[in-house]
Amino acid sequence: MWPFASRPAKEAIEKRTNLVSYSTDIEDGVVTETHLMNNDVKNFTWKGVTVTVKDSKTGAPKVILDNIDGVVQAGEILALMGPSGCGKTSLLNVLARRDVSVAAKVEGTVLINGNVASTSSFREMTSYVEQEDALIGSxxxxxxxxxAARLSHKNTLTKAARIRRISTLIASFGLTNQANNIIGTPIRKGISGGQKRRLSVISQLITAPKILFLDEPTSGLDSTASSEVISFVKNAAKKNNLIVICSIHQPSTTTFQLFDKLLLLSGGRSHYFGSVAGIQDHFNSLNQPLPLHMNPAEFLLDLMNTDFARGHEDAEARLSNIHRGWLNSELAKDLDTQITSAQSNNLPLPDSTSSTRSFFIDVATLVHRSFIKSYRDVVAYGIRIAMYFGLAVMMGTVWLRMDYDQRSIQPVINAIFFGGAFMSFMAVAYVPAFLEDRANFVKERHNGLYGATAFMVSNFIIGLPYQFLISILFSIIAYWLSNFRPTADGFFLWVMWLFLDLVAAESLVVLVSSIFPIFVVALALTAFANGLWMCVDGFMVTPAILNVFYKYVFSYIDYQSYVFKGMMVNQFAESTYTCGSKCECMYVTPLAAECKIAGQGVLDQYDYNTGNTGKWVGILLGIVLGYRMLGTLVLMVKKH
Structure with missing residues (x-):
């Protein structure tokens, strides 16, 4: 693990920068590293937290959290526990300054060291670990x-210190043997569920938070893995003076006893706040003794739950008595005293440690990460490349070696439409990969790592080489097999139009998936939009006779229409076709006397003029920019 002597030894090495101090202990070959601020977070308090929403059925105000108080000291880990629907997730979101629900009214005070922290300062001091592991599996x-360390604005560690801290955290959370293992994708097995939860936690600890919020960190884990996760978190809290607030559903006895404090909720009201060790005495005083040989957490949850109680009215009355008993208890009075003392001491907030790293470094880091993800994750681009390869072979063999006789004109037009329209249509395969990236962005944006613009720019950049590769591979097969205009400039113009087509199509996927981040919905709406673009791009109905509504509302913003125009001009502007043995020309052009058709005659039927390539490319780039800007705006506005 570490190249240190195995004999017991203990050294302390102090390294100081202008803001941050590091203390490293070496014992039995294991390194532990503590990150200390000049002014630590000593306490985190909240008083009178009340949340009111509108009832979805009646529209009347509905209280989901009612006058909740609490205090957590540095180094302590607090469990928020209660039956489903008790309000623990809502409380966690209020404390973490996240949205509770649409149009929720939030009241009460939440203070750090007795002070109201600004939003930027609060983000520097806190991190939030979601219930679902939003990790990049590849x-x-x-x-x-x-x-995670590179993207963090919350510390100013040097590169050497950052690498040291990464290794320390990995070792401290028992992941050294898995350090070089992938997290896991749908087609590649990775680390276990418990290891993923630990990784989710330390990927936030690397940003050196002073307050850590955990939403159901043991969800989906067995009792052993659950206690393992909480044990590692508890050790980190003690060693780093970290405040941990954790919502939890039904912990095992071993896991439950690891918590320092418990806030017990039911129906949005407090029924106990205090040490885990003090639970037995308090509930004995209420004539609700904890049974022997029973998980205390399970007993408390049964006590708090009225949904499945046989005597519902008796259960409600019992719960009311427990609530009143808590309000009148010495523990409640002591809590009020602690909160008053903490809020009146008004200790200074920790010094700001935000780095001055630029937007461009954020983008470069995200591009680097996305590059690794893209070449390892075959779902993102590998399957798509194989899919487009198959599409190219199919197209090239169906439209195999089309000759330059007039009977081939319509099939060639059909091939041009198919090549452009279906290439963009197949971009819907990008939906699941983007939704995974978006989920990771939402988590990291909430923790203050980077913004929507950096995410969107990096997403655009990383897609370009793959889109170009797809365009080249597709064209090498389909273009020459189909016998389109056999010149170098004709080939590369085709590649250009196909590339722009894919860039626009993927940008549409990004926009729709940003607005509707649900796989089935995003897939359906993107497919519908592409179907609409196919109908009005000029192939199905020529622009001259297209319905006025569709022409002016949709066709001018249809990126496929400009691709179709460009490909048509590329193929026909400089081509000629023979009129057959009977010299009966389908299109009347100046070459009719020679029993030939000038390709311009085909373009005239569609009212397409040459010399507009630059304008059409500019419009296409404008559409791409519009999609990306709208997508960025959506991500800025949407919180989830």
Whole structure:
């Protein structure tokens, strides 16, 4: 693990920068590293937290949190526990300054060291670990930590200190043997569920938060893995003076006893706040003794739950008595005293440690991470490349070696439409990969790592080489097999139009998936939009006779229409076709006397003029920019 002597030894090495101090202990070959601020977070308090929403059925005000108080000291880990629907997730979101629900009214005070922290300062001091592991499955454990550290604005660690801290955290959370293992994708097995939860936690600890919020960190884990996760978190809290607030559903006895404090909720009201060790005495005083040989957490949850109680009215009355008993208890009075003392001491907030790293470094880091993800994750681009390869072979063999006789004109037009329209239509395969990236962005944006613009720019950049590769591979097969205009400039113009087509199509996927981040909905709407673009791009109905509504509302913003125009001009502007043995020309052009058709005659039927390539490319780029800007705006506005 570490190249240190195995004999017991203990050293302390102090390294100081202008803002941050590091203390490293070496014992039995294991390194532990503590990150200390000049002014630590000593306490986190909240008083009178009340949340009111509108009832979805009646429209009347509905209280989901009612006058909740609490205080957590540095180094403590608090469990928010209660039956489903008790309000623990809502409380966690209020404390973490996240949206509770649409149009929720939030009242009460939440203070750090007795002060109201600004939004930027609060983000520097806190991190939030989601219930669902929003990890990039194709990265390794070490890479996940590396990029989390690189993206963090919350510390000013040097590169050497950052690498040291990554290794320390990985070792401290028992992931050393998995450091070079990938997290896991749908087609590649990775680390276990418990290891993923630990990684989710340390990927936030690397940003050196002073307050850590955990939403159901043991969800989906067995009792052993659950206690393992909480044990590692508890050790980190003690060693780093970290405040941890954790919502939890039904912990095992071992896991439950690891918490320092418990806030017990039911129906949005407090029924206990205090040490886990003090639970038995308090509930004994209420004539609700904890049974022997029973998980205390399970007993408390049964006590708080009225949904499945046989005697519902008796259960409600019992719960009311427990609530009143809590309000009148010495513990409640002591809590009020602690909160008053903490809020009146008004200790200074920690010094700001935000780095001055530029937007461009954020983008470069995200591009680097996305590059690793893209070449490892065959779902993102590997399957798509194989799909487009198959499409190219199919197209090239169906329209095999079309000759330059007039009977081939319509099939060639059909091939041009198919090549452009279906290439963009197949971009819907990008939906699941983008939704995964978006989920990771939402998590990291909430933790203050980077914004929507950096995410959108990096997403655009990383897609370009793959879109160009797809365009080249598709064209090498389909273009020459179909016998389109056999010149170098004709080939590369075709590649250009196909590339712009894919760029626009993927940008449409990004916009729709940003607005509707649900796989089935995003897939259906993107497919519908592409179907609409096919109908009005000029192939199905020529622009001259297209319905006025569709022409002026949709056709001018249809990126496929400009691709179709460009490909048509590329193929026909300089081509000629023979009129057959009977010299009966389908299109009347100046070459009719020679029993030939000038390709311009075909373009005239569609009212397409030459010399507009630059304008059409500019419009296409404008559409791409519009999609991306709208997508960025959506991500800025949407919170989830």
């Amino acid at each position: 990265l390794t454990v070490m890479e996940t930590m590396y990029f």
